[in-house]
Amino acid sequence: MGLETAHALLVxxxxxxxxxxxxGALASVDARRDAAISDIGxxxxxxxxxxxxxxxxxxxxxxxxxxxSECAAVLRSGGVVCTHCTENHDTIHDERAKRTLFTAxxxxxxxxxRLVKAWxxxxxxxxxxxxxxxxxxxxxxxxxxxxxxxxxxxxxVMVVLFRLxxxxxxxxxxxxxYEELVVLLQQSGxxxxxxxxxxxxxxxxxxxxxxxxxxxxxxxISHRNKARWL
Ligand SMILES: [Zn+2]
Numbered sequence: 001m002g003l004e005t006a007h008a009l010l011v012x013x014x015x016x017x018x019x020x021x022x023x024g025a026l027a028s029v030d031a032r033r034d035a036a037i038s039d040i041g042x043x044x045x046x047x048x049x050x051x052x053x054x055x056x057x058x059x060x061x062x063x064x065x066x067x068x069s070e071c072a073a074v075l076r077s078g079g080v081v082c083t084h085c086t087e088n089h090d091t092i093h094d095e096r097a098k099r100t101l102f103t104a105x106x107x108x109x110x111x112x113x114r115l116v117k118a119w120x121x122x123x124x125x126x127x128x129x130x131x132x133x134x135x136x137x138x139x140x141x142x143x144x145x146x147x148x149x150x151x152x153x154x155x156x157v158m159v160v161l162f163r164l165x166x167x168x169x170x171x172x173x174x175x176x177x178y179e180e181l182v183v184l185l186q187q188s189g190x191x192x193x194x195x196x197x198x199x200x201x202x203x204x205x206x207x208x209x210x211x212x213x214x215x216x217x218x219x220x221i222s223h224r225n226k227a228r229w230l
Contacts, residue, residue: 079108157193
């Protein structure tokens with residue numbers, strides 16, 4: 001082997017060694033990983049800035065901004081409500097939902113000087129977030145939502161009818177009046193449902209109420225009340 005050939009071979013071997021050198025290859029992988037992490041970090045920052053920018057756009061600066069907001073509505077009384085929360089707050093069984101002031105059932109928020117701040121706070125509140133989620137769930141499952149809405153309606157109807165029977169019992173009214181009073185309620189716009197409108201049912205409901213009342217009395221006198229030491 002000539003000297004030149006040996007030298008060429010040495011250069012070749014060095015080049016191969018450099019290419020497959022563990023440290024070198026790892027350093028290059030590390031560099032690429034660092035670059036990728038830095039790219040991800042940058043993208044994250046850009047996204048966070050974009051979100052903050054969009055939040056800023058959503059944020060109301062004046063009362064007019066609030067009223068023009070996509071999910072704001074004004075009741076006849078002047079109260080401002082959030083449409084997401086008004087539609088969905090009764091479908092979520094969460095204490096947070098009860099804290100919202102922007103629902104039609106509690107009359108909405110008055111258009112006073114605190115409205116803008118209250119609205120902006122509302123938009124980032126847990127209640128608002130939960131109501132939007134509930135709305136999305138309803139949209140994704142219309143049949144299930146309809147069934148639960150109907151069950152809720154039946155429950156409300158039963159509350160009305162039982163309240164009527166209890167009122168009649170309290171004032172010692174004749175059960176014959178039950179049917180007339182149901183009609184009166186219905187004509188006054190109260191949802192009284194489609195069944196349980198006869199005086200015979202009213203008598204049974206009366207019995208249920210009486211049994212429940214007796215149970216409460218029994219519980220009251222047979223349990224120690226720690227608060228009052230009785
Ligand atoms: Zn809301």
